Amino acid sequence: MTFAEKLKSLRKSQKLTQQELADRLGVAKSVVSYYESGDRFPSYDVLVKIAHRFHVTTDYLLDVDKIKTLDVSNLTDKQIGVITEMIELLQEQNE
Numbered sequence: 001m002t003f004a005e006k007l008k009s010l011r012k013s014q015k016l017t018q019q020e021l022a023d024r025l026g027v028a029k030s031v032v033s034y035y036e037s038g039d040r041f042p043s044y045d046v047l048v049k050i051a052h053r054f055h056v057t058t059d060y061l062l063d064v065d066k067i068k069t070l071d072v073s074n075l076t077d078k079q080i081g082v083i084t085e086m087i088e089l090l091q092e093q094n095e
Contacts, residue, residue, distance in 0.1 A: 003061055004038035009047050010054040011036075 001009070011021050011032075018032040025032070025046055030090075034040035042050060051058045055071040072080050 001063065002038060003041065003063070006049065006061055006063075007032075008036045008048075010056070014054070021053075024053060029042050 007025065011018070016024075019029045020037070022029040026049070027046060035042060041047075046086045047058055048060065051061055051065070055069065057069060057092070070083075075083070
């Protein structure tokens, strides 16, 4: 999956419009559109903002790292355990 595809998928998964994402990144809506069409790539600073906004690594966005991370810092150990079990079940189904 390309950077453009990942950005669009992440944006849609959060139910954000291009304008809303642009506002949160401090760029114009047209810039987000260029990113999602693959016509332009973000600067380092904007790439880091995108990674922070969606709780992923820049490596994931750039397809260097295929692993997507989740920020569970505000969850209890019990909640994290439930999520871990769910992930393991889903991975078993995909094998």
